Amino acid sequence: MYRDPMPQRFPLLAQGFPERKGLCSAQSTVYYPGKMQIEQKMGSGLPLPSARTIAIGGVKLDGIVLLAPMSGITDVIMRRLALRLGAAGVVSEMIASPALARSGEEARLRLEGEGVSPHIVQIAGRDPACMAQAARIAADSGAAVIDINMGCPAKRVARQLCGSALMREPDLAERIVAAVVASVDLPVTVKMRLGYDEGSLDAPFLARRCEAAGAQLVAVHGRTRAQFYEGRADWAAVGPVKGQVRIPLVVNGDIASTEDAKRALFLSGADGVMIGRAALGRPWLLGEVAGELKEEGHTSPSLVERCDIAIEHYRGLLSLYGVALGVRHSRKHLQAYAAHALAGQARPMACGLSASLVRSEEPAEVERLLRAIFGLAADLGDAHLAEAA
Numbered sequence: 001m002y003r004d005p006m007p008q009r010f011p012l013l014a015q016g017f018p019e020r021k022g023l024c025s026a027q028s029t030v031y032y033p034g035k036m037q038i039e040q041k042m043g044s045g046l047p048l049p050s051a052r053t054i055a056i057g058g059v060k061l062d063g064i065v066l067l068a069p070m071s072g073i074t075d076v077i078m079r080r081l082a083l084r085l086g087a088a089g090v091v092s093e094m095i096a097s098p099a100l101a102r103s104g105e106e107a108r109l110r111l112e113g114e115g116v117s118p119h120i121v122q123i124a125g126r127d128p129a130c131m132a133q134a135a136r137i138a139a140d141s142g143a144a145v146i147d148i149n150m151g152c153p154a155k156r157v158a159r160q161l162c163g164s165a166l167m168r169e170p171d172l173a174e175r176i177v178a179a180v181v182a183s184v185d186l187p188v189t190v191k192m193r194l195g196y197d198e199g200s201l202d203a204p205f206l207a208r209r210c211e212a213a214g215a216q217l218v219a220v221h222g223r224t225r226a227q228f229y230e231g232r233a234d235w236a237a238v239g240p241v242k243g244q245v246r247i248p249l250v251v252n253g254d255i256a257s258t259e260d261a262k263r264a265l266f267l268s269g270a271d272g273v274m275i276g277r278a279a280l281g282r283p284w285l286l287g288e289v290a291g292e293l294k295e296e297g298h299t300s301p302s303l304v305e306r307c308d309i310a311i312e313h314y315r316g317l318l319s320l321y322g323v324a325l326g327v328r329h330s331r332k333h334l335q336a337y338a339a340h341a342l343a344g345q346a347r348p349m350a351c352g353l354s355a356s357l358v359r360s361e362e363p364a365e366v367e368r369l370l371r372a373i374f375g376l377a378a379d380l381g382d383a384h385l386a387e388a389a
């Protein structure tokens with residue numbers, strides 16, 4: 001396994017990340033292994049965040065809860081829905097910079113941002129000139145913010161030495177940020193992980209270099225690249241980043257509820273949270289978390305409204321991708337909508353409807369099945385209430 005000569009390349013690590021005077025939030029924590037396990041088990045009753053907004057340079061977000069970029073999931077349809085339902089910001093799927101420069105069909109679809117404001121476009125790559133060109137193309141097509149991917153652990157991405165592989169090349173990473181910043185008149189942000197592996201938790205060091213190169217926000221997923229998606233995200237381990245940068249910090253990984261968001265904010269000292277997988281099949285989750293963090297008494301959509309949202313999402317996907325591709329593309333969303341609606345109900349009828357939903361190729365049939373599933377969920381909910389009474 002790769003091991004960095006930490007003391008030479010990462011002097012801050014060797015010194016234990018001394019916090020910059022006056023920069024560090026009172027809630028920042030210094031990481032040591034095992035701390036997260038203790039602190040993430042803390043009870044509720046954590047303070048609500050005082051921050052109400054995040055400013056990415058001149059772009060002000062209306063809140064602190066963002067939708068994480070997810071390839072194959074956060075296309076323009078999902079992002080539009082999440083924004084309408086209360087997310088403060090949404091990030092496009094990663095777009096490979098060479099593909100964007102070639103103007104490939106997939107890149108074009110991923111760049112789509114109609115009805116999305118602010119339109120944050122994530123680009124990936126390792127060639128500063130190509131990344132700068134991709135950023136210009138994104139800017140010309142209406143992007144308001146450019147995000148640089150330094151966190152993707154996928155082998156096919158890391159093999160091309162971009163995504164999370166850039167965490168092992170801080171000089172190159174910094175040059176990429178500087179090139180992108182110089183190429184567009186837009187704020188630039190960076191998304192990264194804690195580090196490449198447990199032996200190189202470089203996020204604080206890299207975030208500081210990204211800030212020096214002009215980045216205006218950094219988002220950190222509380223896992224290393226070596227972890228992929230194993231174990232739990234370590235929110236406390238994101239804390240040292242806060243001590244090293246003045247720009248806003250967003251914490252990400254395994255946040256699936258308001259309690260998680262509060263705990264992640266408290267342990268990391270971050271200014272905002274980014275939610276990914278937990279929003280699949282419930283794009284209203286971000287609005288719910290945002291409302292509860294603000295104590296605004298956000299009302300969750302009813303089952304009927306959720307069904308309408310699922311159908312709107314499905315129709316949107318068919319129109320974006322065309323029916324043949326859209327039907328296949330929508331399956332993971334449909335499955336997730338059904339799973340959340342039925343909340344783990346293993347009754348034969350629920351299982352049968354869910355199985356038919358993800359097999360059906362016929363849009364009208366899919367919509368009928370969705371209505372049946374949400375109808376069944378309502379009946380099961382009523383029965384549950386009657387049992388409890």
Ligand SMILES: Cc1cc2nc3c(=O)[nH]c(=O)nc-3n(C[C@H](O)[C@H](O)[C@H](O)COP(=O)(O)O)c2cc1C
Pocket residue numbers: 068069070071072073092093094122149150151152191221252253254255274275276277278
């Ligand atoms: C299917 C999938 C696709 C993803 N695609 C991207 C991507 O394109 N760019 C990126 O920076 N992160 C990507 N991620 C990582 C997420 O943005 C996020 O960091 C990760 O899922 C942890 O957050 P979560 O636990 O809230 O899902 C992806 C994750 C998943 C599950």
